[in-house]
Amino acid sequence: MQWFAEEDPNNRIETVTWLGSGIHADPEHPHDDTSLTLVKMSSGALLKLRLDMMSMAPGMSFYSLQGTQGCYESSRGSGVPSRFYMGEDEPQILFQTHRSWRGVDEYRQHLSAEWSARIEEAKGAGHGGGDYHCARLFAESIRDGSPPDIDVYQALEWTAAGLASQASILQGGLPMRVPNFRDRSQRPITLDCPPPEIPS
Numbered sequence: 001m002q003w004f005a006e007e008d009p010n011n012r013i014e015t016v017t018w019l020g021s022g023i024h025a026d027p028e029h030p031h032d033d034t035s036l037t038l039v040k041m042s043s044g045a046l047l048k049l050r051l052d053m054m055s056m057a058p059g060m061s062f063y064s065l066q067g068t069q070g071c072y073e074s075s076r077g078s079g080v081p082s083r084f085y086m087g088e089d090e091p092q093i094l095f096q097t098h099r100s101w102r103g104v105d106e107y108r109q110h111l112s113a114e115w116s117a118r119i120e121e122a123k124g125a126g127h128g129g130g131d132y133h134c135a136r137l138f139a140e141s142i143r144d145g146s147p148p149d150i151d152v153y154q155a156l157e158w159t160a161a162g163l164a165s166q167a168s169i170l171q172g173g174l175p176m177r178v179p180n181f182r183d184r185s186q187r188p189i190t191l192d193c194p195p196p197e198i199p200s
Contacts, residue, residue: 001013001154001158002149002150003065004041004043004045005154008043010042010182011041011042011043011045012041012042012157012178012180012182013039013040013041013042013157013158013160013161013178014040014041014042014177014178015039015040015164015175015176015177015178016037016038016039016040016161016164016165016168016175016176016178017037017038017165017168017173017174017175017176018035018036018037018038018165018166018168018169018173019035019036019169019173020032020033020034020035020169021033021034021035023054024055025054025055025056026054029054031053031054032053032054032169033052033053033054033055034050034051034052034053034054034055034057035050035051035053035169036048036049036050037049037050037051037165039161040175061074061127061128062074062075062076069086070084070085070086070087070099071084071085071086072084072085073085081103081104081105082103082104083101083102083103083104084101084102084104084107085099085100085101085102086099086102087099087100118132118133118136134149134150137149138150153181153182156181157178157181160178160179160181161178164176164177164178
C-alpha cells in the first residue's frame with residue numbers, strides 16, 4: 001500500500017472481494033485452507049493477496065509489483081534473491097525491449113548507511129524484518145514527534161479492508177466498499193459514546 005501512496009498519496013482502497021477454498025486440511029479449525037483477496041484501488045490498480053493458513057504447503061511470503069515500466073519480485077525462498085525487471089523500450093517497436101531481470105543487490109549502493117544498518121539489524125526479526133521496521137519507525141515518530149510512517153487514515157483503511165474482506169466471504173465473495181475515512185461524509189455512523197476515563 002505504501003508503494004501506491006508514494007506515487008499518489010490520495011490513492012486508496014475502494015473495494016475488497018474475498019473468496020476461500022473451503023475447509024479440507026484440518027476440519028477442527030473453522031478457517032479456509034487458503035483464500036484469495038482482490039483489492040481494487042481508487043486509481044484502478046488491482047492487488048491480489050493470497051493467504052494460506054491451513055494447507056500443507058510450506059510457509060512463505062512473496063511480494064510482486066507490476067507496472068507499466070517494469071516489475072519487482074521478492075525472494076521466493078532462502079538463497080533466491082529479490083529482483084527487478086526494467087529498462088527502456090525500443091521506440092515505436094511493440095514488444096521489443098531492452099529490459100532484463102536484475103538482482104536487488106545491484107541497487108544496494110543507493111541505500112543510505114543508516115538503512116543498510118537497519119536491514120542488518122532486522123534480519124532476526126519476524127516477517128522478514130517487517131515487524132522490526134514497523135516497530136522502530138513507530139517508536140521514532142513518538143520519540144521525535146515526526147509524522148508516523150503509517151498515519152491514522154492508512155491504519156483505518158487497512159483495518160477496514162480486513163473487516164470488509166470478512167463481510168465479503170460471508171456473502172459468497174461479493175465486492176465490499178471500503179469507506180473513505182478522509183471524507184467526513186463517507187465515514188461510518190458511530191454511536192455517541194463518552195470518551196473513556198483515563199486514570200490519573
